[in-house]
Amino acid sequence: SAGRLRAQRVRLVLTSCLLIELFPLAASYMSPVPVDAIFATPGFAASIVQDRQSNTGLFRTYSAPRALPDHILTLNNLQSLDGLNSFQFRHFADLMRVVTGCPLSGIAAAVPACASAELRPDAYRLTQPDPALLGLLNVRYVISRDDHPLEGLTEIVATDGVRVYRNHHELPRAYFLDPDMEAQILRRIEDGTVLNNGAVRHVAAELNDSGGGVFDLTIDAPTSGLLVIAETWTPGWSAQVDGRSAPVERAFGALIGIRLEAGWHQIRVTFDQPAFLFGVIIALGVHIGVGLLLIVRIIRKNDGSGSVRPLPSMNRPI
Structure with missing residues (x-):
């Protein structure tokens, strides 16, 4: 036992020496920051925050170097196009590469990949954003270090x-496009074709309510065409146009699109995830099953049918 105590003391001394030796190295990578400084909104974002507080409609920011981290965005009720997301939809990531001009095709935790230093330390400097295409995604402000x-x-x-730019190509969160304009945008996405008159001809939809996977809109469509909601298309979106079910398609490969005829329309778009409902049903079934088993066991125990019989004696004559 004395040998064990000596060995334990030696390990304790060696561990202490190792920690003392590594402490200066660890300290060189750390710098204390006051909590107020962590949650302080950067000065360059003051005009953006003021714009959001003035209720001028929904809009997004875009920053390749992620100059506004997620906690600052949340604190100021801002929405960004870029972001860190370990669960990504490929069709949206592909559109983001085109819109932001990110040449990196690898997978990173950020969308677009150039917003992360995982693939290259200077990845954000490689971007060549397209203001007109950023506008399709409701981007009002572009934040850059270049x-x-x-x-x-x-x-x-x-x-x-840091430089903040106002994007004059910004479109509202929901807008209507005629067939010719839709075709021009598709060509722009595919091969960079310049838009006629340099702008996206559109009709803004009136957004009466949004949030929690619901969009209530009204619009007076001048012709038949495409209603676009600048949100990521995923399975589970459904739409009603004037009280009737309408198909939801992928606009420009990644956004929510609904075909409309000319005239005034009232549209309600909702998100219902069947997999979530299926999971809830399974969870409820498991809880009910476990509850029934417990009830049956209690009943059997009370009437004696579930009592455990004693094991036969293991004693044997020698």
């Missing part, structure tokens, strides 16, 4: 090495 002298972007803030 100069972007692009048509449709106007610099409104330049401070602390």
